[in-house]
Amino acid sequence: MATGRTHRPATRSRGIPEATVARLPLYLRALTALSERSVPTVSSEELATAAGVNSAKLRKDFSYLGSYGTRGVGYDVEYLVYQISRELGLTQDWPVAIVGIGNLGAALANYGGFASRGFRVAALIDADPAMAGTPVAGIAVQHTDDLDRIISDNGVSIGVITTPPGAAQQVCDRLVAAGVTSILNFAPTVLSVPEGVDVRKVDLSIELQILAFHEQRKAGEDSAAEDEGAPPMRATPASRKGPDGDMPAVMPA
Amino acid sequence: MATGRTHRPATRSRGIPEATVARLPLYLRALTALSERSVPTVSSEELATAAGVNSAKLRKDFSYLGSYGTRGVGYDVEYLVYQISRELGLTQDWPVAIVGIGNLGAALANYGGFASRGFRVAALIDADPAMAGTPVAGIAVQHTDDLDRIISDNGVSIGVITTPPGAAQQVCDRLVAAGVTSILNFAPTVLSVPEGVDVRKVDLSIELQILAFHEQRKAGEDSAAEDEGAPPMRATPASRKGPDGDMPAVMPA
DNA sequence: ATGTCTTTGTGAACGCGTGCACAAAGATAG
DNA sequence: CTATCTTTGTGCACGCGTTCACAAAGACAT
Ligand SMILES: NC(=O)c1ccc[n+]([C@@H]2O[C@H](COP(=O)([O-])OP(=O)(O)OC[C@H]3O[C@@H](n4cnc5c(N)ncnc54)[C@H](O)[C@@H]3O)[C@@H](O)[C@H]2O)c1
Ligand SMILES: NC(=O)c1ccc[n+]([C@@H]2O[C@H](COP(=O)([O-])OP(=O)(O)OC[C@H]3O[C@@H](n4cnc5c(N)ncnc54)[C@H](O)[C@@H]3O)[C@@H](O)[C@H]2O)c1
Numbered sequence: 260m261a262t263g264r265t266h267r268p269a270t271r272s273r274g275i276p277e278a279t280v281a282r283l284p285l286y287l288r289a290l291t292a293l294s295e296r297s298v299p300t301v302s303s304e305e306l307a308t309a310a311g312v313n314s315a316k317l318r319k320d321f322s323y324l325g326s327y328g329t330r331g332v333g334y335d336v337e338y339l340v341y342q343i344s345r346e347l348g349l350t351q352d353w354p355v356a357i358v359g360i361g362n363l364g365a366a367l368a369n370y371g372g373f374a375s376r377g378f379r380v381a382a383l384i385d386a387d388p389a390m391a392g393t394p395v396a397g398i399a400v401q402h403t404d405d406l407d408r409i410i411s412d413n414g415v416s417i418g419v420i421t422t423p424p425g426a427a428q429q430v431c432d433r434l435v436a437a438g439v440t441s442i443l444n445f446a447p448t449v450l451s452v453p454e455g456v457d458v459r460k461v462d463l464s465i466e467l468q469i470l471a472f473h474e475q476r477k478a479g480e481d482s483a484a485e486d487e488g489a490p491p492m493r494a495t496p497a498s499r500k501g502p503d504g505d506m507p508a509v510m511p512a
Numbered sequence: 513m514a515t516g517r518t519h520r521p522a523t524r525s526r527g528i529p530e531a532t533v534a535r536l537p538l539y540l541r542a543l544t545a546l547s548e549r550s551v552p553t554v555s556s557e558e559l560a561t562a563a564g565v566n567s568a569k570l571r572k573d574f575s576y577l578g579s580y581g582t583r584g585v586g587y588d589v590e591y592l593v594y595q596i597s598r599e600l601g602l603t604q605d606w607p608v609a610i611v612g613i614g615n616l617g618a619a620l621a622n623y624g625g626f627a628s629r630g631f632r633v634a635a636l637i638d639a640d641p642a643m644a645g646t647p648v649a650g651i652a653v654q655h656t657d658d659l660d661r662i663i664s665d666n667g668v669s670i671g672v673i674t675t676p677p678g679a680a681q682q683v684c685d686r687l688v689a690a691g692v693t694s695i696l697n698f699a700p701t702v703l704s705v706p707e708g709v710d711v712r713k714v715d716l717s718i719e720l721q722i723l724a725f726h727e728q729r730k731a732g733e734d735s736a737a738e739d740e741g742a743p744p745m746r747a748t749p750a751s752r753k754g755p756d757g758d759m760p761a762v763m764p765a
Numbered sequence: 766a767t768g769t770c771t772t773t774g775t776g777a778a779c780g781c782g783t784g785c786a787c788a789a790a791g792a793t794a795g
Numbered sequence: 796c797t798a799t800c801t802t803t804g805t806g807c808a809c810g811c812g813t814t815c816a817c818a819a820a821g822a823c824a825t
Contacts, residue, residue, distance in 0.1 A: 278782060284721040288700060302802065311702040315784055315805095322804055330790045330803040347721050348728030355720070362619040367716070369615045372700065378720050416727055417720065440730060441723040443716075447541060447625065449564040457726045459719050463620070463696075466712050467608070467631050467670070468537040468600050470694040473710050474669055475601030477693060531812060555772065568775095568814055575774055583773040583820045 275346075279320045285310045286317065287343045293336045302333035354381035356415045356439075358430050359422030360390060360400050363445055367421065368396040381413040386426070403433075410437035417441045424448045431458075528599075532573045538563045539570065540596045546589050555586035607634035609668045609692075611683050612675030613643060613653050616698055620672065621649040634666040639679070656686075663690035670694045677701045684711075 289309040293301055303321075307314035321327060321334070327342055328334045344350055355373075357364050360383050367373065368383055383400045385391070391402040401409055409415070418439040422430050427446035434442060435456055444450055444460045452458055542562040546554055556574075560567035574580060574587070580595055581587045597603055608626075610617050613636050620626065621636055636653045638644070644655040654662055662668070671692040675683050680699035687695065688709055697703055697713045705711055 276782075280725050281718070281722055283725070284715075284718040285702075287721075288717075289702075303804095304802085309702070313784065315786090316782085318802090318804060319783085326804070328803055329792080331792045331801045333802070346725070348724040349721065351728075353720075353724055353727070362622045366615040366619040370716070372717055376717065376721065377724070416731075417723055441727045443719055443723060449538075449542075449562070455730065457723055459723060461714055461716065461719060462537075463623070463714065464541075464625055464629065465534070465537040466696055466714060467606075467626075468540075468602065468629065469534055470670055470696060470710055470712060471601040471606055471630070472533050472536070472599070474606070474694045475604075477708065478669075529812070557772085566814070568816090569812085571772095571774065572813085579774070581773055582822080584771045584822045586772070 275323045279323055282310070282312065282320055283343050283347055285312070286320070287340065287347070290336055290340045290343070294340055298336055300333045300335055303328070306334065349377045351377065353378050353417055354413045354415045355379065355417045355419060356382040356384060356410060356413070357419045357421060358384045358403075358406070358434065359420060359426070360385040360395055361421065364421035365395050367419065368398065378417075381415055382409045384409060386422075406433050407437045410434065410439060415439060417443070419443045419445070421445045528576045532576055535563070535565065535573055536596050536600055538565070539573070540593065540600070543589055543593045543596070547593055551589055553586045553588055556581070559587065602630045604630060606631050606670055607666045607668045608632065608670045608672060609635040609637060609663060609666070609687075610672045610674060611637045611656075611659070611687065612673060612679070613638040613648055614674065617674035618648050620674065621651065631670075634668055635662045637662060639675075659686050660690045663687065663692060668692060670696070672696045672698070674698045
């Protein structure tokens with residue numbers, strides 16, 4: 260088992276804070292909408308409202324990219340769209356491979372907004388031999404055996420994992436070995452990757468649990484002193500187990 | 513149009529930091545796996561590795577919940593599973609409604625891990641009349657017209673939005689009006705909600721763009737001085753400006 | 766009971782992100 | 796050209812989150 264980094268070391272890329280990078284797509288989306296309405300310029304206040312952020316934060320974010328605004332006027336929409344697109348690397352084409360074409364993988368493959376910004380679904384890969392050749396979203400599913408070649412041939416550097424949790428680490432290792440350096444992981448698994456590989460995870464279950472936490476707090480504020488059930492002192496509280504298992508799948512021994 | 517909060521004011525719930533809350537599900541998942549292997553106790557070091565975090569961070573996180581560890585030994589797995597579950601509100605049942613049963617909505621409805629931790633898909637709602645009555649994942653899809661009643665009848669407080677972006681705000685407003693106070697939004701839209709309503713967003717496009725940014729950086733490190741294409745210098749000189757009339761496009765009127 | 770050894774719980778320092786508040790910059794009018 | 800007005804760009808302070816490092820706490824052996 261590879262002793263890889265689990266956490267990316269807060270790269271602080273070229274002076275642009277990570278938090279800012281995460282907001283750039285938000286600005287870009289709002290700006291694109293303005294562009295489509297042929298709005299020539301926009302103030303930081305207006306744009307901030309559209310993006311749902313503080314205007315000072317937005318100005319500071321833009322200041323990391325350079326001084327693209329005009330005082331007294333605002334920002335030129337088209338110019339800013341171009342600059343942010345370039346900064347995010349959206350002016351070039353990014354071939355993406357999706358591994359695990361089940362419910363979620365198929366939905367992603369069918370997703371139109373996927374390809375709208377330079378991201379192109381270059382390959383669909385699944386371990387099920389029965390799926391090989393079957394077209395999903397107009398693309399024939401290919402078998403895992405050829406993963407290495409598929410990644411190389413298409414120059415894929417971004418991989419999307421939508422396999423069951425138990426297979427995620429293995430798939431991840433193979434993707435990385437084949438040359439993938441960025442992974443978007445939908446499986447509820449902590450992935451270990453070598454230095455230099457970025458992993459971002461999308462975890463529906465975690466999101467819901469965070470919501471539930473706050474939800475419980477809201478409900479508990481009124482009925483303050485609520486009796487708690489007896490905490491099991493060293494007992495088995497009938498742990499409910501999911502059908503999916505939700506296996507973290509990290510560390511075998 | 514309601515002037516709702518877009519940002520939750522960093523509630524700082526009962527002294528537990530938001531960052532800690534976001535990690536609790538991660539710990540819970542690792543602990544559940546240990547529990548299924550009948551591992552009785554675990555040290556902060558081991559658990560931290562399994563969850564992919566720093567051990568000091570984990571201990572500090574747990575310290576917010578109370579002193580549940582034993583020095584020299586570690587943490588009792590079962591007990592900790594129970595405590596975290598209770599803290600997250602997972603000991604109770606959370607009926608969830610999914611609105612917009614398309615590619616993504618159907619995938620979510622079919623997702624088993626959804627129901628594995630107290631979250632129960634109570635209703636599927638869509639605006640398409642043709643879908644009304646059609647069973648998806650064993651549940652009949654209901655029409656948007658009955659949204660209000662469906663939410664009330666099932667006591668739904670958590671709503672999931674998987675409609676097209678244009679419909680998201682409207683659906684959100686109706687959900688909130690019906691009593692929903694937590695929303696998980698998959699549509700690429702900035703939602704406005706009144707105070708007291710939590711919104712979390714899952715945005716695939718943003719994740720990919722963040723990956724692309726770092727990917728570009730990695731690639732550009734070697735081929736440093738790359739010539740940029742001609743940036744479009746100021747398209748329209750802008751005669752007419754909409755100071756307040758031009759709405760930023762994200763929120764449909 | 767005493768000593769040793771392991772691991773927790775936390776004080777303290779540090780760095781990052783956020784938001785205020787304002788001076789500088791430029792547009793626009795007279 | 797000068798005055799006024801708008802909006803950017805940023806210095807600064809503050810709070811949150813992270814991490815180090817270690818004393819205290821308990822288990823376990825003798
Ligand atoms: N469906 C959802 O809404 C949803 C939501 C959140 C998270 N997830 C997670 O996403 C993942 C996929 O979910 P799903 O509902 O699509 O599951 P699924 O069972 O429908 O699809 C999984 C697919 O992966 C393929 N697969 C299995 N092992 C593989 C391997 N080693 N290499 C390549 N392909 C392999 C299977 O053949 C199958 O087609 C799971 O980890 C799940 O926990 C799903
Ligand atoms: N499919 C994906 O993988 C994916 C990924 C990321 C984001 N998204 C986003 O998720 C959303 C849904 O994506 P999708 O691919 O499932 O789209 P889809 O078109 O397949 O499904 C949308 C569904 O919403 C229903 N709908 C439309 N207006 C409605 C309304 N007012 N009330 C209730 N239902 C309504 C439609 O009838 C349809 O069934 C979109 O906003 C999309 O941008 C999808």
